[in-house]
Structure formats: structure tokens, C-alpha cells
Amino acid sequence: MNVLSFVNAFFSDSAHWHGYDGIPHRVLEHIGYSLMALGIAAAIGLPVGLLTGHTGRGGNTLAFIATAARALPSFGLLVLMFVLLGLGLLPVMIPLVVLAIPPILVTTYEAVRSVDPSPVDAARGMGMQESRILLQVELPVALPLILSGLRSAAIQIVSTATIAAYVSLGGLGRYIVDGLYQRDYEKVVGGATLVAVLALATLAVFWAVTRLAVSPGVRRSA
Amino acid sequence: MNGFFDIPSDLQHSYLGLIGLHLREALLPVLAGLLLALPLAQLCVRFRWLYPPVLGVTTVLYAIPSLAFFVVLIDYTGQTELTVMIPLAVYSLVVLVPAIVDGVRSVPQETLAAATAMGFGPVRRYVQVQLPIAVPAIIAGLRVATVSSISLVSVGTLIGNQGALGNLLADAMFYHRPVLAVNSVVTTAFLAIVMDALLVLVRVLLTPWMPRGTRKRPKAAGAPEPAAPALEDAVR
Numbered sequence: 001m002n003v004l005s006f007v008n009a010f011f012s013d014s015a016h017w018h019g020y021d022g023i024p025h026r027v028l029e030h031i032g033y034s035l036m037a038l039g040i041a042a043a044i045g046l047p048v049g050l051l052t053g054h055t056g057r058g059g060n061t062l063a064f065i066a067t068a069a070r071a072l073p074s075f076g077l078l079v080l081m082f083v084l085l086g087l088g089l090l091p092v093m094i095p096l097v098v099l100a101i102p103p104i105l106v107t108t109y110e111a112v113r114s115v116d117p118s119p120v121d122a123a124r125g126m127g128m129q130e131s132r133i134l135l136q137v138e139l140p141v142a143l144p145l146i147l148s149g150l151r152s153a154a155i156q157i158v159s160t161a162t163i164a165a166y167v168s169l170g171g172l173g174r175y176i177v178d179g180l181y182q183r184d185y186e187k188v189v190g191g192a193t194l195v196a197v198l199a200l201a202t203l204a205v206f207w208a209v210t211r212l213a214v215s216p217g218v219r220r221s222a
Numbered sequence: 223m224n225g226f227f228d229i230p231s232d233l234q235h236s237y238l239g240l241i242g243l244h245l246r247e248a249l250l251p252v253l254a255g256l257l258l259a260l261p262l263a264q265l266c267v268r269f270r271w272l273y274p275p276v277l278g279v280t281t282v283l284y285a286i287p288s289l290a291f292f293v294v295l296i297d298y299t300g301q302t303e304l305t306v307m308i309p310l311a312v313y314s315l316v317v318l319v320p321a322i323v324d325g326v327r328s329v330p331q332e333t334l335a336a337a338t339a340m341g342f343g344p345v346r347r348y349v350q351v352q353l354p355i356a357v358p359a360i361i362a363g364l365r366v367a368t369v370s371s372i373s374l375v376s377v378g379t380l381i382g383n384q385g386a387l388g389n390l391l392a393d394a395m396f397y398h399r400p401v402l403a404v405n406s407v408v409t410t411a412f413l414a415i416v417m418d419a420l421l422v423l424v425r426v427l428l429t430p431w432m433p434r435g436t437r438k439r440p441k442a443a444g445a446p447e448p449a450a451p452a453l454e455d456a457v458r
Contacts, residue, residue, distance in 0.1 A: 002297065003294055003297050006297075067415075067418065070366070070369050070370065070373075070414070071369055071373070071411045071414035071415050071418065072373070072407070072411055073372075073373040073374075073376050073388075073406075073407060073410040073411065073414075074373060075373075075374075075376045075377045075379070075385075075388060075391065076373075076376055076387075076388065076391055076403065076406050076407035076410055076411075077407060079391035079392075079394060079395065079403050079406075080391075080394075080400070080403040080404060080406075080407050082395070083394050083395060083398070083399075083400040083403050084400055084403075155284075155285050158287065159286075159287030159288060159289070159290075162287045162289050162290065163287075163288075163289055163377055163380070166380055167395075173289065176289055176290070176293055176380075177380065179293075180293070180380065180381065180382075185296070185297070188293045188296070189293065189294060189297070191290075191293075192289070192290035192291075192293045192294050193290075195287050195289070195290040196286050196287065196290045199285040199286060199287055199290075200282060200285060200286075202285070203281065203282065203285050
């Protein structure tokens with residue numbers, strides 16, 4: 001039996017398709033956790049990144065935060081929060097959000113800061129308010145990079161949420177972790193396939209959003 | 223007893239032993255990734271049409287979660303160190319190829335022409351001109367690869383105690399000792415920061431022509447900035 005036949009066996013077993021431990025429920029759980037973490041991280045990272053990028057201040061602090069966050073081990077943080085705070089969604093959400101903020105924050109900062117200054121000056125010369133400059137001039141131009149920051153945060157959340165099954169979170173990681181404990185390799189590989197597909201789907205969603213949301217003029221010059 | 227550095231005996235390593243194991247499991251893959259990335263990047267520079275598909279494949283590979291990667295390999299390499307090291311090598315490769323390609327491509331045309339005019343052959347020109355000039359970009363890639371590799375080794379715990387310092391996390395749960403988890407997180411982060419600093423030092427030593435006050439804007443704005451957003455992708 002090679003990996004492909006394990007995968008095939010996993011997906012053709014109808015017992016895997018319904019109930020609490022069924023594929024639809026676990027997929028929805030995983031998507032739910034990921035969206036929640038991404039939403040919180042974006043709600044914090046995007047405004048701060050836009051403002052610091054617009055004013056051009058705090059670059060060194062942000063670079064420090066990025067380095068520090070990169071050094072933090074995601075799995076270690078998960079287990080640490082779990083042993084300190086116990087069961088529940090909170091000890092898992094904290095590491096997911098903490099690790100997703102830096103890519104969003106730093107990329108947004110870089111994106112807004114590296115916007116060509118001449119259209120910004122032109123907008124200011126035409127009498128636009130600072131808030132309108134940020135939202136109507138800088139944001140559209142910076143959008144591709146901002147979306148790439150959100151994308152790497154989302155990918156990271158999806159893969160860390162998988163590991164979080166080890167500390168009791170639901171989602172697709174359950175198949176991998178439970179399967180390993182039960183010595184049920186079919187389940188392990190089936191879960192791994194689902195996680196990989198979900199990660200690729202995330203890439204695809206961001207590709208589509210970028211196609212739709214980025215203005216054609218910006219895309220051409222990029 | 224009860225010391226911070228006391229390690230449960232089921233891990234069969236001392237504190238320093240775990241650190242050695244962790245560094246080996248994290249750094250060998252980065253080295254392997256670098257050795258594979260150099261020729262691959264050179265191919266991408268030589269044949270331009272090759273780069274976009276390679277970039278697409280690397281983006282997809284990088285999106286695959288580490289745990290999924292580990293467990294699929296179990297069928298081929300068992301629950302061993304190798305199963306942890308192969309995905310880490312792939313992730314390193316994926317980070318390094320764009321870094322090296324961007325670095326080598328950033329070498330000005332005049333510099334290449336000057337080297338050719340001085341009688342440098344293609345190989346000598348690559349080794350003595352293009353690679354040294356690309357060093358800052360390559361080191362920037364190596365920093366991201368090394369740090370994320372050090373962080374990801376811990377996940378190896380899940381596939382049967384192959385996580386070095388990460389195994390402390392499993393023990394923290396078995397024995398209800400949060401201090402073991404603290405030890406693991408702090409030590410892993412410390413290793414990552416030390417390795418990061420060492421790579422910065424290597425870059426300073428390898429590029430004596432660059433201005434020393436690298437903290438300030440002048441050169442920093444020129445060289446590492448374009449790579450920064452791309453490398454931010456590499457955070458996991």
C-alpha cells in the first residue's frame with residue numbers, strides 16, 4: 001500500500017463523511033478557526049500598519065517585532081499557552097493571532113511606505129485630506145503587497161491550526177493527531193491531504209481576491 | 223533538583239544534548255537546501271523562462287503545512303529524524319531560490335561587462351563577482367530559512383519524539399510541568415536569535431565593502447528592502 005491508496009481508502013469510506021468527526025464538520029471547523037484568527041489579526045495589524053506606513057514612523061520597532069515573532073516557535077507557544085491556561089479556544093487563539101499579526105503588520109507598513117511619493121504629493125496638492133490620501137491613493141496602490149501579507153498570515157494560520165489539534169483544538173489536525181495515536185495511517189494521510197488541499201485553496205482564494213480587488217492600472221505597473 | 227535545566231530522562235539527552243540535536247535537525251536541512259538552491263537558482267538566472275514556473279511550484283510547496291508533510295513521509299522514511307529534515311530542507315530550498323535569483327540578478331550589467339573585459343570566464347565570473355555581490359540577498363534568505371527551520375523542528379515531536387527541544391513540550395503536558403514548556407520556548411527562541419545574529423555577522427565579514435553602520439538607512443534602503451516583502455511570505 002502506498003500513500004495514494006491510503007488516501008483513496010480514507011476518502012471512499014463513507015463513515016468519514018458524516019457526524020461530528022466527519023470531513024464536512026472538520027473542514028468547517030478548521031475554516032472557522034482560521035477565519036477567526038485571521039480576522040482578529042487583521043483587525044489589529046492592518047490599521048496599525050496603514051497608519052505607521054502613512055506616517056513612516058516606527059519602522060525600527062516593526063522590524064524588531066518581525067524578527068522577534070519569527071524567532072518564536074509556533075508549536076512551543078501553543079503548548080505553553082495550553083499548559084498555562086488550560087482547555088479552550090483562548091489558549092489556541094492567542095498563539096494563532098500573535099503569530100499572524102507580524103506578517104500583516106510589517107508587509108502593510110512596507111507596502112504603504114513604498115508607494116510612489118509623487119501621486120501622494122499630487123493628491124495632497126489637490127487638497128485631499130490625509131485620511132482620504134491614505135484610503136483612496138495609498139491603499140489601492142499598496143493593495144497587492146498588503147494582500148500578499150494577509151496571504152502568508154492565512155497560510156501560517158491554516159498550518160498552525162493543524163498542529164493545534166495536539167492541544168485539543170478541533171479541525172483537520174484531529175485526523176492527523178488521532179490517527180497517529182490510533183496507529184491508523186489511513187486517517188493520518190487522509191487528514192494530511194485535506195490540510196494540504198485547504199492550504200492550496202487558501203492560496204487560490206487570495207489569488208482570486210487579488211485579481212478582483214487590485215485595480216487594473218496598479219496591476220499593469222506592478 | 224527542580225532546576226530549570228533538568229531534563230526528564232525519557233528524552234535520553236541532557237539540556238545541551240537537546241540543543242545539539244535541535245541544531246543538527248534544523249541546520250543540516252538548511253545546508254542541504256542551500257546546496258540544492260545554488261544550482262537551481264543559477265538555472266533560473268540562465269534560462270529566464272524557467273523562473274516563473276519554479277516560483278509557482280515553490281509557492282505551492284511552501285503552503286503545505288509542515289505536519290502534513292511530515293506524516294506523508296512517514297510511509298517512506300519512518301518516524302525518524304530524516305522525516306523531519308526532508309520537509310525542512312524543502313522549505314529552505316523554497317525560501318533560498320528566489321533570494322539567490324534576486325541577488326544574482328541584481329548584479330549590475332556594467333560590473334559583469336567589466337569582469338568579462340578583465341578576462342573572467344563564466345565560472346570565475348560567477349564565483350568571484352556574482353556570488354559575492356549577491357551575498358546580502360542570500361544571507362537574508364538564509365536568515366529566514368534558518369530561523370523558521372529552528373522553530374519547525376519542534377513540530378517533529380508529533381511524529382514520535384523527533385522534535386529535539388520540542389520533545390520538552392510533550393513532556394510538559396505528560397508531567398504537568400509548565401516550566402518545561404517555558405524552557406523549550408525560551409531556548410528555541412534563543413537559538414533562533416543567536417543563529418540570526420551569527421548570519422548577520424557572516425554577512426558583515428563577507429561584504430567588507432558595505433558601509434558598517436548598517437543600522438541606518440543609506441544602504442539598507444537599497445539592498446534588502448526589495449527582498450523584505452517577499453521574505454515576509456516565508457514566515458510560518
